[in-house]
Amino acid sequence: MSDVGSRMHALVERLYPLCRSITGDGVRRTLEIIAESIPLVVHEVPTGAQVLDWTVPKEWNIRDAYVKDPSGRKVIDFMESSLHVVGYSVPVSATLTLDELRPHLHTLPEQPHLIPYRTSYYAETWGFCLRNETLAALPPGPYEVLIDSTLADGHLTYAEHVVPGESADEVLVSCHICHPSLANDNLAGVAVAVELALRLAERRPRHTYRFVFAPGTIGAVTWLARNRDRVGRIRAGLVLACAGDRGSLTYKRSRRGNAEIDRVTEHVLRASGRPHTVVDFSPYGYDERQYCSPGFDLGVGSLTRTPYGGYPEYHTSADDPGFVSAEAMADTLETCWEVTRVLENDRHYLNLSPYGEPQLGRRGLYGSLGGRSDTKRDQMAMLWVLNLSDGDHSLLDVAERSGLTFGEVTWAARALEEAGLLKGLER
Amino acid sequence: MSDVGSRMHALVERLYPLCRSITGDGVRRTLEIIAESIPLVVHEVPTGAQVLDWTVPKEWNIRDAYVKDPSGRKVIDFMESSLHVVGYSVPVSATLTLDELRPHLHTLPEQPHLIPYRTSYYAETWGFCLRNETLAALPPGPYEVLIDSTLADGHLTYAEHVVPGESADEVLVSCHICHPSLANDNLAGVAVAVELALRLAERRPRHTYRFVFAPGTIGAVTWLARNRDRVGRIRAGLVLACAGDRGSLTYKRSRRGNAEIDRVTEHVLRASGRPHTVVDFSPYGYDERQYCSPGFDLGVGSLTRTPYGGYPEYHTSADDPGFVSAEAMADTLETCWEVTRVLENDRHYLNLSPYGEPQLGRRGLYGSLGGRSDTKRDQMAMLWVLNLSDGDHSLLDVAERSGLTFGEVTWAARALEEAGLLKGLER
């Protein structure tokens, strides 16, 4: 297991017990822990603030919650799992029969041993989530029911981390941080983003990389509302989620379908030989919904392993740290890194000797013994770069048309540039 | 069997015995019977009239025809089937040996029990069509041969029925009515057109629907010649034929290949889940040949069940009322109706809240309990309509890209329009 994989898994395990929601101290504590690895600018937006079509809701916090059976035993206990309480449950303290309690209980009859994840952000109610097998064994009651929560004016909290680049062009990496004790969705995404940021900072990149850690939907909406005049700088972006399960990678295209991020990520996945899936945009899933709303229409895709809702553990207590693996997160990270390699290095070159092939042999770039049929890949890369460097094709175009990897093509372009045969174009 | 199916089948049976051709009283009588269901404007165009590159031919009428064997028995009898006489046969009254008669006899050696359908509109001759098994049994003769026909100056007859709409834009539905006793080709097409017209008239449509009942080729040519200054109004059209056999539906694209009618009909067929076939335009078949000639190049496709020449009963006495079914005609009618539903309802909308998703929950358009993975199709429809309503995409575009049906998308657009989130665009 790689060091970076272990480190990501340790972060998932540490963040896992916290009760996150779209607001509240669970989010703040999560950001504090992230900030131990990468500096964050934390934003607090007050309840009632208008953000695009939405209003920042009241802040929700919870200290304890349980249901005690007639014998005083806690049959549902928030301390055991943050999933046991419906997110945004209003406070309650009552004694209820099972029949009275039942409308507030959520289970998964077809997965009787799992606790579901449920929320009710915009309708004031309360509820518990529990294993269906627990529910089946409950006597008629009465039950002592407690939810020690507060729903009050406060703030929505989100954070940004920026890796400054040579250019003001930005690449956005966005993770949702509103899910309570769920590991793949989305602590694995957070862990990959943290390590990607660290790696990008090792050497000043060409583009600026902006990492946004925000609650789903309302958080992305809030970020967009407060950055309307800056979204024009975003040339590419990835929404990172479900980054740690053992399934293969899935890339969901931006709404535009052929944005730079789409071409780059698809090339990286194809060239890697990894099994993977590419799907078209749909207006459901994670925060690409917001970034790709028609008014913004950003070139932002979504990278996951098994996608949204695509695994039985999804939004249940089975999405725990054991469900995500260090290897899978390392693989996701490596893919993200390769995507940034293409974003960083793709550019247009001009062949300065475009009439006929230049004589590579004279410049030490070509084997001297002719007649052999096993031309090497590096020679092919040089020939392809020369042939397509007419100002219309970037290195990514060359890689896609030639079937070579972006790395091979980039190496060839550098060799040719050093030999004076190629000139990089500014654009 | 549906009422409408029975009604269509009854019309086929009633029209079947008439001896239609490209001119003559068989056509007039056919139109009289159609006019009992829907009002028709009948046009009479005189022999010799120049219509595009063609000239309206002499009018042909026939009263009787037979071939009597030496014993006086009618071995071929027009009264038994109108197919027995080659269409446009000139009058003849003669006594001939079998050898003399034989060049005038047409059979289907490979389908010996069927009578073929043959015509000779533009070369003056005469002939009989008969079962090959009848021919095989004929003694040497002599035979008394009679064709009591007239080929004389007269008129070409065609008719129109219009369902007026709010707009002068026209949708054309065209049926050929020149085939004698053939049921699928094309009495079934006529029957479907009649019922479609009745159904369209139940509520004033947005577009105007023009039904043309005309003899094949020369009739469509005549209609085009007399409406050259009006064809610009035709935004879409269908040539209806072979509408009643038990095979699956076939849509033949217009010459343009991506005209509105092409996209609409293909969507309807795809979304219906019906087995069906879509084929590209070719300059052979029914009157789409004329509507899609390069000078007009109208957006007119052709809807059939088993297409032109694609079934062994084609152009034989086996294409009788038993060959067409009420259910199949009802299915063709339903498809035509769905096509008109898309033509009527497709339009462009503008999302009035295009930055981020609007908060549907606040407007009662979204379930309040979050976390579930089984998002309903109506919510997906709303999200898709919102996401693509940027002024560039119509509801049909939304349906095609989302995989939802046009009906689902239309419902969502109405719900969003009522909620003030969407505005219909005029264009």
Added chain:
Amino acid sequence: MSDVGSRMHALVERLYPLCRSITGDGVRRTLEIIAESIPLVVHEVPTGAQVLDWTVPKEWNIRDAYVKDPSGRKVIDFMESSLHVVGYSVPVSATLTLDELRPHLHTLPEQPHLIPYRTSYYAETWGFCLRNETLAALPPGPYEVLIDSTLADGHLTYAEHVVPGESADEVLVSCHICHPSLANDNLAGVAVAVELALRLAERRPRHTYRFVFAPGTIGAVTWLARNRDRVGRIRAGLVLACAGDRGSLTYKRSRRGNAEIDRVTEHVLRASGRPHTVVDFSPYGYDERQYCSPGFDLGVGSLTRTPYGGYPEYHTSADDPGFVSAEAMADTLETCWEVTRVLENDRHYLNLSPYGEPQLGRRGLYGSLGGRSDTKRDQMAMLWVLNLSDGDHSLLDVAERSGLTFGEVTWAARALEEAGLLKGLER
């Protein structure tokens, strides 16, 4: 075996023993023999001449070469095969042990009974090519080694043959003539080109056809350097090579991918029913590399049977006259001829009666008896030509869309033009 096939095979056999290279008397003698069939203009370009990015090298000639073992027996003998000497070997006369000799010996360990083909044009060295099984049996030596060659200022030789046409537009056919005793690569290509030129000259063509016989790479580069102001006339071209093996045909597209030559050759191959392969351009192979360099980007593809490096006999002594067949060369020639038929005859026509179908029957172009379902291909061809002759579609477009052959479509266009229904457009 066809006469032309035999003639081509005889030419291959006659040219086979000559020791060709990129310069020298082997090339001159090859051109003399070709000139016995078709007149050639021979160009001599002096050593040191600058051609694009290259410099014309010294001229290489060789009279004899051998390696004698201690007993005086020639274990390697240039007189036996011109492949035995590495092309452009500098003179050598020495006595060497096997260990000293070994770095100068080239074999194919995996094809031990074959002599490889090797050259060293741009690095001054010397070497011998031999069967690995010969090498394995060699005693330690010493060996008498002789290469009686000269590498000195002289000329690069290439030749052109032109079949003048009505127009100054040119079609280029290019063959490399630098390979010594290799039959498929490229004497078969030369033989096919010679016969194609003879056949084109039988009747004055519409386009001018220019045949270039030149050494690979440096020859094409030289031709391009000396014709920079004329390449604009080249509307299409084929690099002909590997034209005689028994494999099926392979067409390699031009860099543009949809140039006239690409569409024409692909149509000819498809319509012929021949098994064949079409591959995209890549900047490796034969002289299409030069013609398709980005500065020229000519519409030049490459026609071979089994392509470059695609057969085990490639660049070995097994590529001898027995490896190529008269039938295969005749088939390649026929394909080239059909390509020229399309290049010669493709044009745009205008339907002069574009509104509705013109009445073909009146003009004797259509069967008079209607109702039959077996419409003939010639009638379909006329209908397709009429339908698509709107000024935007050429006869090749018609052939491609209709699925008919170019010949059928051309026949129909001529019949329609004679009937006054079609007018050829100049462009």
